[in-house]
């Protein structure tokens with residue numbers, strides 16, 4: 036038993052933590068963390084104690100000097116994510132090994148590192164990915180998740196002191212894919228991570244991103260872009276734990292929904308502990324409902340235990356398509372379908388522009404337009 | 413030569429609960445290319461309702477009458493079809509479109525109106541020239557449409573579109589309101605350039621007479637309680653300046 040239970044849990048950050056899946060009770064869907072999730076559709080991911088399906092394959096392109104990708108035993112990396120729910124514990128325990136993406140200290144990679152993560156089929160699988168960015172390195176890493184999978188996976192990311200990581204994770208899964216993913220960032224002193232999480236494909240995708248700071252002056256920007264079609268459930272949760280002084284965080288997630296029973300969930304938790312003076316944080320979620328029958332849940336949450344913050348705020352807005360914008364564009368001769376495309380592209384423009392890979396920006400813009408066209412709206 | 417004909421136009425605003433509130437009570441007006449008409453009336457008299465219903469805003473329902481442009485039934489057209497047929501509305505409150513740059517917006521609009529993309533070679537210059545004429549900083553091209561624009565910048569942007577898109581009929585809804593003297597002069601010069609071309613008909617909607625010192629109307633129509641109650645030449649504007657709308661408003665109430 037490796038339980039470090041801190042009872043009673045008074046904040047989001049003080050919950051049961053354990054590397055052993057059997058320490059966690061079965062998920063019923065009634066728990067606060069699971070209340071928006073259709074847990075039945077997660078199947079074995081919330082019931083099993085081990086998983087035996089084949090983990091996704093990693094297809095790296097040409098890796099720049101200083102960057103390597105290897106399969107290693109779990110013992111070779113120090114866990115950054117201590118599991119705090121049943122799925123993250125299952126992923127930890129059931130993963131056969133760890134895919135290690137290592138960026139040597141002081142590496143400055145001119146080209147982005149683009150890695151395809153390919154699902155191996157519907158049999159439920161577990162996986163661990165570990166990204167280690169050495170001190171003062173500067174790199175962009177893109178993980179494109181494609182294919183079919185039923186997957187519980189943890190992605191652990193350590194950003195060394197003074198390092199700068201732009202980390203783009205795309206889910207472009209096939210329609211039947213189910214994924215429950217945990218992403219954990221440990222941000223070093225004066226280090227900076229820029230995460231862009233793009234969620235387009237899959238039947239049910241639930242991504243829980245958490246951030247901790249290992250030293251002063253760390254910065255984390257978490258950007259999210261998602262588009263849910265009929266029947267899709269896309270859920271994003273964040274826990275940014277400010278326990279170190281003088282760190283910054285910004286969380287900005289935007290989603291569009293179209294079609295019956297398209298469902299998105301955004302729950303953003305930011306905790307500023309008593310020691311974390313000089314913290315600067317802001318979180319915002321915006322949702323655009325493109326049709327009837329779609330549902331966006333959006334819950335910002337800020338817990339502040341010190342008065343000495345630089346700034347802290349949150350915002351959330353969910354709205355329908357703005358008919359005045361549409362009218363303005365159409366009054367200039369632009370046909371309705373094209374006007375809608377412009378508005379939706381505009382809604383996502385700020386986020387897409389966070390991605391430092393032009394080819395990817397264009398592909399995403401096109402993917403969003405294709406989604407709009409598919410609905411014939 | 414184009415002609416916009418409005419006959420006995422009756423319009424209601426759609427209230428949120430679905431009921432209709434009648435606003436326009438039978439408007440008759442004919443505007444020909446090369447003419448400048450001023451519609452003057454107090455706040456709430458229905459001037460914007462007239463402008464928006466001609467442009468096809470979904471908030472308004474036509475309950476009677478006709479609008480034609482060169483004999484074509486405008487009311488049967490969608491909003492974008494009306495614009496492509498040659499109608500233009502400079503809005504009283506231009507709308508912000510986040511994430512869409514002015515340059516992208518204008519190129520898309522120009523392509524839609526002309527039915528073909530503007531020539532790459534000449535378009536940049538044309539755009540720059542149009543911005544210069546309205547004394548807009550070139551940096552505006554990269555900003556999002558109307559986002560964070562001052563009142564004056566929004567109106568200059570509207571008139572810039574008027575010059576670029578070259579409509580047959582332009583309705584300018586209170587383009588003068590909220591402008592300081594400099595901006596009013598710049599905007600008026602833009603309208604006068606369009607006027608001087610002689611190719612467009614202009615319908616200038618205003619509450620104040622101030623803009624009519626810069627743009628001389630050929631015809632003035634006094635608009636009260638949803639209809640035109642008096643018509644004349646430029647002298648009517650001077651009379652309104654001196655006397656105000658009181659007389660007409662009292663008449664409408666009686």
Ligand SMILES: Nc1ncnc2c1ncn2[C@@H]1O[C@H](COP(=O)(O)OP(=O)(O)O)[C@@H](O)[C@H]1O
Nearest residue numbers: 425427433435454455456457458459460461462
């Ligand atoms: N959404 C609305 N609900 C109720 N009344 C409205 C609505 N929109 C406009 N009106 C009414 O329609 C009338 C005409 O408005 P408008 O056309 O904007 O006048 P003007 O432009 O001359 O100031 C006003 O009495 C106004 O109160």
Ligand SMILES: [Mg+2]
Nearest residue numbers: 459460504586
């Ligand atoms: Mg008005």
